[in-house]
Amino acid sequence: MAQDKKLIIANWKMNLGVHESSLYLHKLAEKVKIHRDVQLVLAPTMLALQTLSLQVNHRQFKLAAQNFYWRDHGAFTGEVSATQLRGIVSYALVGHSERRHVFHETDKDTRAKVQAAIRNGIRPVLCVGETASERAAGETKDIIHDQLLGGLANITSDELDQVIIAYEPVWAIGTGNNALPNDVTEAIVSIRSQIKHLYGAKASNEIQVLYGGSVTADSAADYLTLAEVDGLLVGGASLDAQSFATIVEKAYNSTKKGA
Numbered sequence: 001m002a003q004d005k006k007l008i009i010a011n012w013k014m015n016l017g018v019h020e021s022s023l024y025l026h027k028l029a030e031k032v033k034i035h036r037d038v039q040l041v042l043a044p045t046m047l048a049l050q051t052l053s054l055q056v057n058h059r060q061f062k063l064a065a066q067n068f069y070w071r072d073h074g075a076f077t078g079e080v081s082a083t084q085l086r087g088i089v090s091y092a093l094v095g096h097s098e099r100r101h102v103f104h105e106t107d108k109d110t111r112a113k114v115q116a117a118i119r120n121g122i123r124p125v126l127c128v129g130e131t132a133s134e135r136a137a138g139e140t141k142d143i144i145h146d147q148l149l150g151g152l153a154n155i156t157s158d159e160l161d162q163v164i165i166a167y168e169p170v171w172a173i174g175t176g177n178n179a180l181p182n183d184v185t186e187a188i189v190s191i192r193s194q195i196k197h198l199y200g201a202k203a204s205n206e207i208q209v210l211y212g213g214s215v216t217a218d219s220a221a222d223y224l225t226l227a228e229v230d231g232l233l234v235g236g237a238s239l240d241a242q243s244f245a246t247i248v249e250k251a252y253n254s255t256k257k258g259a
């Protein structure tokens, strides 16, 4: 069972520069209000995090890193660590399909990042999901299970409280081919059942699980009203402040207390 509190994350990926991100935030801040049961999170380019963190009303928005390196410091040219992000972001995406498939990150990398985020007081959003061919081969549950097991190995029950899971089927990301609500429910039930197996019923009830993959202002409510879904991870539709504000409005309406 999901919680009443919803988490809505905007993943801008490699879009919007520092100035554009700042203008966007200014526009969005006027369109959305602070709601007790909806947490809004923005994941801009790494370059804009510092600027936005100074600009943002932290009661209204939290920030997330799209990526980071799992070591805390050292000779790792070009990398940014969770230690360096500490105090700037509250969340960090880990194991996003683009990291797994474009940058060939493994479950071992993912696991190291989950641990690094937690070690640095940042909540990891562990992304899992199958490709189209894995889905066609009927392997969805096995893939999700492997990615969960891989990402969460060595994570204690106390640490799991910090973890958020996002179900993002690879075939649904950036394709306009969003998953059917029933398929999302089935995948998330399977995620919770594995969490139950690993950490017990309480953890499985309490862990926040999001859906991501071609969510739009039109389809957002189809997911937000599902009992298993605790929020959304939005890519393309979050690049326009009005479209993202409409998604946020749907999230307000989906909580028990309404808007």
Ligand code: 13P
Residues within 6 Å of the ligand: 011, 096, 168, 172, 173, 174, 175, 176, 212, 213, 214, 215, 233, 234, 235, 236, 237
């Ligand atoms: P789209 O919403 O563009 O499909 O992207 C989803 C995603 O990858 C969010 O992390």
